[in-house]
Amino acid sequence: MIKIKNAFVWDNGHFFKKDLYVKNGIFVDDCKKCDYEIDLEGKYILPGFSDSHAHVLGVGLSKLMLNLNNKNFQDEIFSSSEEIILGRGWTEISDKYLFDSITRPVILIRICGHVAYLNKYAQKILGFNDYFIYENDLEKIWKLLPEEYYIKAFKTGEYEFISKGITSVHSDDLHGITFETLLKLLNDSKLRIYEKLYTETPWNYEFNKEYGISKIFGIKLFADGSLGGKTAFLSRPYKNSKNYGTYILPESFESILDFAEKNNVQVCVHAIGDEAISRLIELFGRFNNHRIIHAQLIKEKDFEKLKNFKFSVQPHFYFEDQEILKNIDTSGLMLYPFKRMFEEGYLISFSSDGPVSPVDPKYIISSALKLGFSFVDSIKLYTEYSGNMINEKIGLLKPNYKADFIVFKDKNLEKLEAVFINGEKVYDALTLNP
Incomplete structure (x- = not known):
């Protein structure tokens, strides 16, 4: 049992001086006898950030x-x-x-x-x-690269997230490495990883099993590509071309969805273009408790149909994509409608899509503020809402939640000093030693 004392603890937009107690990696109410204490001497504690869509590898x-x-x-x-x-x-x-x-x-x-x-x-x-x-x-x-290269890359990515105050990631890493190596990396990871397997044959794998502090929870599929690569699938062609993008959802999608429904597995589909999203809605049918990643261009008539889906969104993409959008006929489309989604009760969560964009929460949150999100809501959408996407108790500094938290020197949250995951210090900025 651990007692964390003399800190100011974040609670719904305010800091309160209080003690926290951790037992077996979980916050608990109190402890009559603690094994040891951590004195944070008036520093400020936030829940660890959770990136709901990125790529550790x-x-x-x-x-x-x-x-x-x-x-x-x-x-x-x-x-x-x-x-x-x-x-x-x-x-x-x-x-x-x-x-x-x-x-x-x-x-x-x-x-x-x-x-x-x-x-x-x-x-x-x-x-x-x-x-x-x-x-x-x-x-x-x-397939050209040796496995040792991937192992080094995974550890490098793990440190990069932790050093930015990110304590968990919904990741997508079954690229190049074997499944056995991925399991070993998950089992050894100090970063809490919620893995979604990139596979069209999910019945070959085991889901909802824990590996260390990590877990495989979902399936990752692609419905289309990217706007910059002109492969996001649109209802109208890219300007000055006959190219509508590419639609790449596998023909076996119905079987994959059937497997997911029977095994309590979340299907997470990359869909950026408005036509990709339209087709995805139709294919999901009544099974709409799954996740759409990105959802940058949406037809107005489709918006209400998306009410019960879950969304990993990137507010910074709105600003990064302004030049790219000049190549697209966006008339009649909703562009990056993340604020409206949130206001109307859609379950969204923030993510970086790293390495496409920086894996720095300050970067994502600053973009969210420009889109009209409040600072408090931005913190929620990068912490507890990430847990809500997969029914995991992360992102709150309350009993029964996982003891993932970050420590700042002052109330302005400018200087990250330490990162704790599962109640264990995994990063100390003063020593620069994960």
């Missing part, structure tokens, strides 16, 4: 790859000595022949994660005959 991979966010990234590629040159973050590659002189595979992932560039050498070893590949074809890339 992907965030780690992006840290190990070349960063292609700068316009002169080609200089780094030509100077790289890696056997496989991997990078992520570009928005446009104007000269697709530029890297053909490199006699090693050059594989560059677009910032959205839905498009990849391959030089001629990479095309040859992967069996493609095009410089750009899309959506499911990217899975072939991950």
Whole structure:
């Protein structure tokens, strides 16, 4: 039993000086005899942030790859000595022949994660005959890398989330690694991970089983791609083209949904374009207690039909996508209607979609404030509402909830000092040692 004393504790937008008690990783009412005490000396405690849709492995991979966010990234590629040159973050590659002189595979992932560039050498070893590949074809890339690389990437991603005050993530990591390796990583993780398996054959796996402090709870599927990659599925073509995007929900969706319903498994579908969402509503039918990830463009006539779904949304995408939206006929569509969803009682929760965007709660919350959310509601939507999505007791500093919390030096919440997960300190900013 642990007593946490002398701290100011967040409760619905206010800080109150009170003690917290932890037993076996859970907050409890009180303790008559504590094993030891933690004196926080007037510091401020928030519930740990919970990212309801991100990619722990992907965030780690992006840290190990070349960063292609700068316009002169080609200089780094030509100077790289890696056997496989991997990078992520570009928005446009104007000269697709530029890297053909490199006699090693050059594989560059677009910032959205839905498009990849391959030089001629990479095309040859992967069996493609095009410089750009899309959506499911990217899975072939991950088979090139050794398992040790993924293990390192996962640990790197885990630390990146924890160091930002994120104590749990609804993640999507079955890409490149074996299921057995994923289970080991989940079991060893200090970050609380709620894993949704990217699979079209969920009956081959076991769900709702705990691995350490983590758990596999759901299935991840794609209905379409990204707006930036022009693969989000729209009801009207992208401007100056005949391209409507791509619709990639598997033909076995009905069987997957039937399995999920029988086994109490949540189906989480990536859907950005308005037409993808329309079709998804029809396919879900009366089973509407599942989750839609993103939901950036919605037809007005579809809005009420979405009332009983759950949503992982990214308020920052509204601002990041302004240039991209110039390529789309948005007349008659609801754009990023997250505030209206919240006001009308839809169950939404905030997420970063890292590594597409920074996994920094301050970044996401600042965007939410610009969309009209209050600060208090933004905290709720990045903590307890993430737990509500999957009926997990996280995100509140109350008895019977998991003891995941973060400590700030002052009331302004500017300086993160420590992160506790399951009642254990896993990050201390003063020592920079997870």
